Amino acid sequence: MLDLKRIRFETEAVRDQLAKRGDPEIGAAIDALLQLDKDRRELLGNTEQLKALRNEASRQIADLKTQGKDASAVIDRMRDVADQISRGDERLGTIESEMEELLLVVPNTPLPEVPAGDQSANEIIKTWGEPLETAEWRKPHWELASNLGLIDLERGAKLSGSGFPVYLGAGARLARGLISLMLDLHVEEHGYTEVAPPFLVTRGTMTGTAQLPKLAADAYRVESDDLWLIPTAEVPVTNLHAGEVLAPGEMPRHYVACTPCFRREAGAAGRETRGINRVHQFDKVELVRLERPEDSAEALEDLTRQAEAVLQRLGLAYRVTLLAAGDVAQQSAKTYDLEVWAPGAGRWLEVSSCSNCTDYQARRANIRFRQERGAKPEFVHTLNGSALALPRTMIALLEAYQSEDGAVDVPEALLPFVNFSRLEPV
RNA sequence: GGAGAGGUGGCCGAGCGGCUUAAGGCGGCACCCUGCUAAGGUGUUGGGGGUUUACGCCCCUCGUGGGUUCGAAUCCCACCCUCUCCGCCA
Numbered sequence: 001m002l003d004l005k006r007i008r009f010e011t012e013a014v015r016d017q018l019a020k021r022g023d024p025e026i027g028a029a030i031d032a033l034l035q036l037d038k039d040r041r042e043l044l045g046n047t048e049q050l051k052a053l054r055n056e057a058s059r060q061i062a063d064l065k066t067q068g069k070d071a072s073a074v075i076d077r078m079r080d081v082a083d084q085i086s087r088g089d090e091r092l093g094t095i096e097s098e099m100e101e102l103l104l105v106v107p108n109t110p111l112p113e114v115p116a117g118d119q120s121a122n123e124i125i126k127t128w129g130e131p132l133e134t135a136e137w138r139k140p141h142w143e144l145a146s147n148l149g150l151i152d153l154e155r156g157a158k159l160s161g162s163g164f165p166v167y168l169g170a171g172a173r174l175a176r177g178l179i180s181l182m183l184d185l186h187v188e189e190h191g192y193t194e195v196a197p198p199f200l201v202t203r204g205t206m207t208g209t210a211q212l213p214k215l216a217a218d219a220y221r222v223e224s225d226d227l228w229l230i231p232t233a234e235v236p237v238t239n240l241h242a243g244e245v246l247a248p249g250e251m252p253r254h255y256v257a258c259t260p261c262f263r264r265e266a267g268a269a270g271r272e273t274r275g276i277n278r279v280h281q282f283d284k285v286e287l288v289r290l291e292r293p294e295d296s297a298e299a300l301e302d303l304t305r306q307a308e309a310v311l312q313r314l315g316l317a318y319r320v321t322l323l324a325a326g327d328v329a330q331q332s333a334k335t336y337d338l339e340v341w342a343p344g345a346g347r348w349l350e351v352s353s354c355s356n357c358t359d360y361q362a363r364r365a366n367i368r369f370r371q372e373r374g375a376k377p378e379f380v381h382t383l384n385g386s387a388l389a390l391p392r393t394m395i396a397l398l399e400a401y402q403s404e405d406g407a408v409d410v411p412e413a414l415l416p417f418v419n420f421s422r423l424e425p426v
Numbered sequence: 427g428g429a430g431a432g433g434u435g436g437c438c439g440a441g442c443g444g445c446u447u448a449a450g451g452c453g454g455c456a457c458c459c460u461g462c463u464a465a466g467g468u469g470u471u472g473g474g475g476g477u478u479u480a481c482g483c484c485c486c487u488c489g490u491g492g493g494u495u496c497g498a499a500u501c502c503c504a505c506c507c508u509c510u511c512c513g514c515c516a
Contacts, residue, residue, distance in 0.1 A: 048476065051484085051485055052483095052484055058497050062445070066444080072496095078497080081496080373454085377473080
């Protein structure tokens with residue numbers, strides 16, 4: 001959430017920044033917040049005065065009773081005050097929960113360099129590698145996966161419905177190999193700490209990273225326990241330090257986790273769902289960082305490079321896009337997408353989204369740190385990025401490394417992690 | 427899932443309706459004393475919010491949320507977590 005004081009004191013700047021997202025409802029929410037904030041402070045002043053009076057009277061009553069004197073006159077007077085206090089507290093509670101509701105849906109302010117507008121204003125800022133030309137003989141991944149016996153969509157659908165692929169034999173090994181390659185790279189070369197977090201989390205955890213309340217319809221929920229299946233490792237890993245104040249020596253934190261990601265993808269059926277491009281459960285290696293505010297801008301560049309390193313290792317052509325404000329997730333202030341070239345289907349696939357969430361999630365999840373011992377706690381900046389999403393990486397790999405005879409070669413970087421160097425049609 | 431015990435300030439730990447605006451200890455910080463070190467003395471020391479040009483003042487915070495009361499760390503209710511035992515189980 002945004003800092004209420006920032007909304008109060010830098011109102012116009014906040015409005016201008018949010019306007020870049022192009023959502024007219026945000027301005028109305030800011031108006032409502034400002035009014036509620038004003039009401040709240042007025043009411044709070046009165047109620048706190050009454051509480052000060054009550055505290056004073058309590059001391060008097062205690063003194064009188066200790067001296068064995070009669071305190072009933074004071075007690076009678078305080079009955080009315082107590083009544084006023086509870087009415088004031090009740091109204092404050094109402095106002096505060098309305099404010100909370102608004103603050104939970106007002107998105108993060110985009111950074112200055114983020115272009116205004118919707119998806120069409122996204123800027124491609126870099127392309128790496130030579131995108132292979134499409135050709136008649138190049139097959140899309142769903143044909144390759146089927147021909148090579150790597151994935152069984154029908155049996156997955158039998159078990160769980162469409163969008164739950166089963167990886168078999170070499171397909172499962174390929175997935176596991178890719179995961180190992182990525183985790184090892186980030187742990188051993190990029191210095192991240194590996195985390196194996198829970199896949200079910202509480203409502204509070206989902207709220208901390210801003211998947212709730214807005215995106216509730218996209219998440220799976222276990223109703224009996226009000227636990228939610230994580231849509232990304234960003235959720236449990238960013239919340240690892242929720243409610244904590246990190247000591248100077250504990251910053252920054254760099255975590256990597258591979259988890260399944262569960263997404264209902266409501267309304268996404270049909271387009272681009274063929275094969276494993278858009279599924280309800282997939283594995284993803286995620287990088288999460290907690291940084292000092294002054295370091296977060298450079299940290300996003302660094303994190304994005306680390307995600308790119310995976311694609312470079314695999315020799316897959318990709319491009320980097322700076323997302324326009326209207327295309328950036330609620331919690332993010334700036335996002336780069338990595339899109340890998342899939343020459344079989346002839347399209348760019350989003351395999352990574354790298355975001356600087358500045359202090360937006362840290363405020364929600366209350367993640368703070370001290371610059372030095374004894375200093376006031378400040379909110380950390382949180383960052384996250386996929387490195388990478390498994391299915392689409394596999395799609396690009398299969399489509400890029402196929403040859404005319406229908407076989408697929410294993411990229412050299414992956415050889416140490418699998419027990420085959422070439423996949424042949426079965 | 428059942429039974430029991432417990433969750434207090436950075437840590438340990440007392441408190442079990444108003445002399446607690448949380449004792450005492452440890453740790454941290456500042457100063458004093460001691461020719462170094464150790465020991466000792468005095469003071470200070472959490473977080474959030476409101477208000478103020480400022481100094482400051484005020485409110486909230488004893489797992490969380492409700493309730494009783496003029497007044498709750500203390501009493502009542504619900505929930506969460508930790509520990510012990512039992513049951514079940516990879």
